[in-house]
Amino acid sequence: MPLVTTTEMFKKAYNGGYAIGAFNVNNMEIVQAITEAARELHSPVILQASAGARKYAQAAYLRHLVEAAVEATDNEIPIALHLDHGADFEVCKDCIDNGFTSVMIDGSSRPYEENIEVSRKVADYAHDNGVVVEAELGTLAGVEDDVNVAAETAQYTDPDQVVDFVNRTGVDSLAIAIGTSHGAYKFKPGTQPHIRLDILAEIVEKLPGFPIVLHGSSSVPQSHVKTINEYGGALQGAIGIPEDQLRDAARSAVCKINIDSDLRLAMTAGVREHLAKHPSHFDPRQYLADGRNNVKALVRDKIINVLGSENKA
Numbered sequence: 001m002p003l004v005t006t007t008e009m010f011k012k013a014y015n016g017g018y019a020i021g022a023f024n025v026n027n028m029e030i031v032q033a034i035t036e037a038a039r040e041l042h043s044p045v046i047l048q049a050s051a052g053a054r055k056y057a058q059a060a061y062l063r064h065l066v067e068a069a070v071e072a073t074d075n076e077i078p079i080a081l082h083l084d085h086g087a088d089f090e091v092c093k094d095c096i097d098n099g100f101t102s103v104m105i106d107g108s109s110r111p112y113e114e115n116i117e118v119s120r121k122v123a124d125y126a127h128d129n130g131v132v133v134e135a136e137l138g139t140l141a142g143v144e145d146d147v148n149v150a151a152e153t154a155q156y157t158d159p160d161q162v163v164d165f166v167n168r169t170g171v172d173s174l175a176i177a178i179g180t181s182h183g184a185y186k187f188k189p190g191t192q193p194h195i196r197l198d199i200l201a202e203i204v205e206k207l208p209g210f211p212i213v214l215h216g217s218s219s220v221p222q223s224h225v226k227t228i229n230e231y232g233g234a235l236q237g238a239i240g241i242p243e244d245q246l247r248d249a250a251r252s253a254v255c256k257i258n259i260d261s262d263l264r265l266a267m268t269a270g271v272r273e274h275l276a277k278h279p280s281h282f283d284p285r286q287y288l289a290d291g292r293n294n295v296k297a298l299v300r301d302k303i304i305n306v307l308g309s310e311n312k313a
């Protein structure tokens with residue numbers, strides 16, 4: 001199958017009590033690692049490109065890398081290409097016009113009525129072109145590319161707004177803020193990391209059957225943090241979302257779980273360990289292969305132990 005939208009994926013995920021992994025892609029090795037893992041486990045997968053990824057790799061490279069992945073996996077698994085955090089109508093339109101099957105319009109930092117207005121405009125254009133749309137209500141803390149929100153200004157999604165927002169925008173899925181955050185430093189050391197599954201439950205009650213999205217859902221595996229620090233890194237106090245809480249969310253209405261920081265940690269741990277153990281190596285294929293292997297193992301683990309999407313392709 002060519003690239004698909006997430007409509008069918010989400011319907012099955014909602015009814016089946018699991019979630020689809022949305023993994024951020026920036027280069028060839030990461031695309032290969034994610035799609036090889038998904039293929040081996042017969043899992044649907046979403047590859048997403050942020051503004052930072054588009055700036056780093058250029059949209060054309062990312063699109064063709066993802067198209068290459070579709071070909072290389074022999075069309076065996078559904079793959080969607082998604083724009084992560086589209087800042088305005090123009091960037092969403094550009095992606096819709098250029099082969100993306102799904103876009104996010106992130107109006108979450110705008111006033112409520114403006115968020116509705118821009119989300120509806122994107123949804124109208126996307127739907128005319130067979131593309132689906134994710135919007136966001138509430139504000140996540142943390143740093144992701146150009147999105148930088150201080151913890152004090154972050155806001156949980158108000159369950160009393162969700163029905164009005166979805167009805168008036170016509171979007172296909174909704175990203176909510178319930179305590180996940182962007183980056184590898186999600187909680188202060190010494191505090192109990194937790195997300196507000198009670199708010200999720202309230203939202204699900206108001207929007208039965210509607211696909212919910214969680215951003216900032218890396219669990220920050222301490223094994224990779226340890227490896228990075230052992231080989232010259234300095235990641236102090238990196239703490240992620242507990243995986244059992246993500247599993248609970250996936251069993252509920254959460255159909256898409258975004259993972260980016262964990263891929264970065266896995267890649268960096270692999271590269272650092274390789275270079276430390278083989279100081280004479282200078283062929284990028286040698287150390288990038290170790291990074292890629294780490295990313296692949298991480299994605300396999302997520303599919304099996306967090307998302308529950310194994311054998312759902």
Ligand SMILES: [Zn+2]
Pocket residue numbers: 085144182215216258
């Ligand atoms: Zn995000």
